[in-house]
Amino acid sequence: MENTLFDFMSKYISLTEEEKNVLLSLDLFRSVKKGTILLKEGQRSKDSYFVLKGCIRTYYMIEGEEKTTAFFTELEPLTPHCVITKAPSEYFVSCLEDSILVVADSDTGAEMNSKFPKFDLMCRILSEELLAKQQLDFDEFKTSSPEQRYLNLLQKRPDLIQRVPQHQLASFLGIQPQSLSRLRARISEKK
Amino acid sequence: MENTLFDFMSKYISLTEEEKNVLLSLDLFRSVKKGTILLKEGQRSKDSYFVLKGCIRTYYMIEGEEKTTAFFTELEPLTPHCVITKAPSEYFVSCLEDSILVVADSDTGAEMNSKFPKFDLMCRILSEELLAKQQLDFDEFKTSSPEQRYLNLLQKRPDLIQRVPQHQLASFLGIQPQSLSRLRARISEKK
DNA sequence: TTCATTTCTTACCTTTAGTGAACGAGTTGG
DNA sequence: CCAACTCGTTCACTAAAGGTAAGAAATGAA
Numbered sequence A, B: 001m002e003n004t005l006f007d008f009m010s011k012y013i014s015l016t017e018e019e020k021n022v023l024l025s026l027d028l029f030r031s032v033k034k035g036t037i038l039l040k041e042g043q044r045s046k047d048s049y050f051v052l053k054g055c056i057r058t059y060y061m062i063e064g065e066e067k068t069t070a071f072f073t074e075l076e077p078l079t080p081h082c083v084i085t086k087a088p089s090e091y092f093v094s095c096l097e098d099s100i101l102v103v104a105d106s107d108t109g110a111e112m113n114s115k116f117p118k119f120d121l122m123c124r125i126l127s128e129e130l131l132a133k134q135q136l137d138f139d140e141f142k143t144s145s146p147e148q149r150y151l152n153l154l155q156k157r158p159d160l161i162q163r164v165p166q167h168q169l170a171s172f173l174g175i176q177p178q179s180l181s182r183l184r185a186r187i188s189e190k191k
Numbered sequence C: 001t002t003c004a005t006t007t008c009t010t011a012c013c014t015t016t017a018g019t020g021a022a023c024g025a026g027t028t029g030g
Numbered sequence D: 001c002c003a004a005c006t007c008g009t010t011c012a013c014t015a016a017a018g019g020t021a022a023g024a025a026a027t028g029a030a
Helices: A002-010 A017-025 A081-085 A106-115 A117-142 A146-156 A158-163 A166-172 A177-190 B002-010 B017-025 B081-085 B106-115 B117-142 B146-156 B158-163 B166-172 B177-190
Strands: A029-032 A037-039 A047-053 A056-062 A065-072 A092-095 A099-105 B029-032 B037-039 B047-053 B056-062 B065-072 B092-095 B099-105
Touching: A002 A017, A002 A047, A017 A106, A037 A047, A047 A106, A056 A166, A065 A166, A065 B117, A081 B117, A099 A106, A106 A117, A117 A146, A117 B065, A117 B081, A117 B117, A146 A158, A146 A177, A166 A177, B002 B017, B002 B047, B017 B106, B037 B047, B047 B106, B056 B166, B065 B166, B099 B106, B106 B117, B117 B146, B146 B158, B146 B177, B166 B177
Parallel strands: none
Antiparallel strands: A029 A099, A037 A092, A047 A099, A056 A065, A056 A092, B029 B099, B037 B092, B047 B099, B056 B065, B056 B092
16 A cells, blocks of 8 residues: 555655655555545645545536546546635545545645655656646547547546446536437447 | 746746846747747657747647647647657647747756756646646536537637637537537527 | 335437538638 | 639538436445
């Protein structure tokens, strides 16, 4: 569990034993039950998440309907928008499966960053990577039809299709649950 | 021109005269003619851009068709994906209007960042802000219909609708030019 | 187990987007 | 000046997505 985190970090920076111990002393690991709501709309929070095991999702409540816009699984970090803006959250974050997370307060993060400039560097590189990756995802979304987007997902993240309820996948793909159902039927007919 | 850049940077960090002079000595300002292609698909590049005046766009060439996915106008920074990955570019970057840009090589950037840790901090904050903002944009895109997306754009970026050709706006909105044309006709009928 | 709730699928109809073709307006280059 | 091109719009047609409703299947809790 600790090693999963350290292995991930070592892709960006090298950690001394001392630094590892400081990290461990912060006691950031959390075991979270399926269905737990980590962040509610309107709430202010300073917590960022890093998924060691399991899956969390962000969703909006629009006209009484849940609209799921993102999933975060093993080794993926999530810093909610409200942590950056220090404003009330626009969306919910909840736990899709029993999960193990690293939960870090932005104050703790800032302290670590000033104590160990290395961490600042890691955060910068990570943000830049995530930004560039998300740009590509967005581009692909814009230039594809719903059917293509589903087929892409089937290629790139087959695990998501297995572990996530269809109606949540649907809004993630930007369509209605019924449309996803139809689309799947259409695809399996073709083959 | 220099002041536009310094004003922008001062939102994140405070600059000494010495730092300003080092920046100026790098001679990063470029005047670029409309239609200039700054980056081609397949090309490797280390250049990031910051728009002081004008507008640049990113687009893909898919089956002989241009698919515009993003516009960058005054005070918006663009670090192409290929600069991060050091791989050939997936897309083109071109200049939509006669523009004034800050163009910075990532080597120069790295040098500045190690000489002035402040810059590193600024880059981190900027990346985090951009990432969070882009997440919201993506979420809004996913949860809206093409018509809603157009109306949103009309609210948030009315300037874009004026300065950008319709067919480029269309792919930016994830639809065909004909659909945008229809959609606009539909909207003006309603009123 | 049973009951209730959630989730997924299907069917029918409406609305909207994709496609291919055609048109006129405006530009550019010879 | 005209030919070629680009751009935005419109049309007719096709394909797909949205909305509503009903029912089957799966899940969870008592």
